[in-house]
Amino acid sequence: MTSRSKPDAPSARPAMGKAATINDIARLSGVSKKTVSRIINNSPLVRKDTRDKVEALMREVGYVPDPMARGLAFRRSFLIGMVYDNPTAQYIVNMQYGALDALRDSGFELVVHPCDSRSPGYIDGVRRFVQQQKLHGVMLIPRASEDQALADMLADIGCRYTRIASVAMDEPARMVVTHDRNGAAEAAEYLLSLGHTDIALITGPNAYRSAHERTAGFLEALAARGIELPKSRIVEAGYTFESGVLAAEALLAGKRRPTAIFTGNDEMAAGVYKVALRAGISIPRQLSIIGFDDSPLASRLWPSLTSVRRHTRDTGRIAAEMLIQHQDNSAALSAASIRPHLIIRDSCQPPEA
Incomplete structure (x- = not known):
């Protein structure tokens, strides 16, 4: 009798140099593509042992979900926007670092939109930015965060947002107050x-x-x-x-x-x-x-x-985290609070007599 050749094993890894796809992950882990999608998007409808097995495989083969592809599949974007009008460059850089801290390993990416709040058409510009990118949500940085008309526009088009401001100016779930x-x-x-x-x-x-x-x-x-x-x-x-x-x-x-x-x-x-x-x-x-x-x-x-x-960096992180959490349980959120304090160095002493 002649022995039949066995078909390729389902656990074969992607070819060298070829990026793994969601189909590869489903095939290699023995689950459906829908199950993999649910795991990527943190759905509670997946058993823990299945989630652990699939996530371990994704780490092993270096699989990284494509935010744009996920957006098309789920009819929403995995992009968080940061809208700002602020003349202090270091402040904006630190805010971005904080947002990136929050978004790391979350599947979300950050896109930024500088604007000039003194321009009469700047709110329309922000609207186009949000709609063209199909943003999941927007972080509003001072001075843009202090503009009620801008916040009203985002609410009107159904875009999630968080506002960073020195005082509470909105619903608690949308505020990071810096005091x-x-x-x-x-x-x-x-x-x-x-x-x-x-x-x-x-x-x-x-x-x-x-x-x-x-x-x-x-x-x-x-x-x-x-x-x-x-x-x-x-x-x-x-x-x-x-x-x-x-x-x-x-x-x-x-x-x-x-x-x-x-x-x-x-x-x-x-x-x-x-x-x-x-x-x-x-x-x-x-x-x-x-x-x-x-x-x-x-x-x-x-x-x-x-x-x-x-x-500032913690403020940006918290504002981004609130946007991600908002998709699951917004009712449980409350206004975040960042308390400043004085750092004493060498630039002060008692006045001369």
Whole structure:
């Protein structure tokens, strides 16, 4: 008798150099393509032993689901958008890192959309971005997050979103609140504890809610100790290095200079450093400075900058996580809360006698 040749074993791996497909995973694991799809999308309708076996196989062969293909199969996208209008580059980079932390190994990818909220057509531009990409959800970053018309548009077209803002501005499941007012108050209390009373303030742009919150927190903390800043000691700037230079020139040009300056972010604080150096003003002996953000810049300046840390990377991570969780159990979500705190370095000391 002649023996029949056996058919190829179903466990044969994909050819060398060829990326595994969902069909390969189904064939090799002995389950249906539908079951593999359910495992990829974290469906609770799959037994644990089956899920463990298939996930182990996917790791072994290096299978990575295609977000666009998954979107077509499930009539929705596996893309998370990040919409921002913010002049501080490091803040946006840290926010992106945080979002990527959350999306890693989730099957979702991040796409970004910078915009100019002063442009009359910017909301239509965001709508086109969301609809063309068929986004699963959108993270709104200040200043865009502070625009109620933008949030209303996303709600109207049925797009999930989370808003990052200094105060609660929406339903709890859509909010990450950063409590900027509290951080600014801590900065004021620290300067007062050192004995400063002639203090100046460089605020962010009036159009930003964060600027209002930081200004209010700082002034309220001073007022609680009986100190009221004259208008000449408060200068509005634009959250940029260049605007910090201009504001510092206005504050430090007179004969009677403040002994301390609080700035609405670290970029503007760096501008104050430049003006002080040019004018021969010693930091911190003749001028104490506090920033806000605690960006990498704060520890790179000399002397190192005391600054309010607001955990930007954690904020981005939480906002992205809320979007992913939203698909399963939105009713269980509550507003996330990020509390800032002061990081004391070398840019402050008691005023000279």
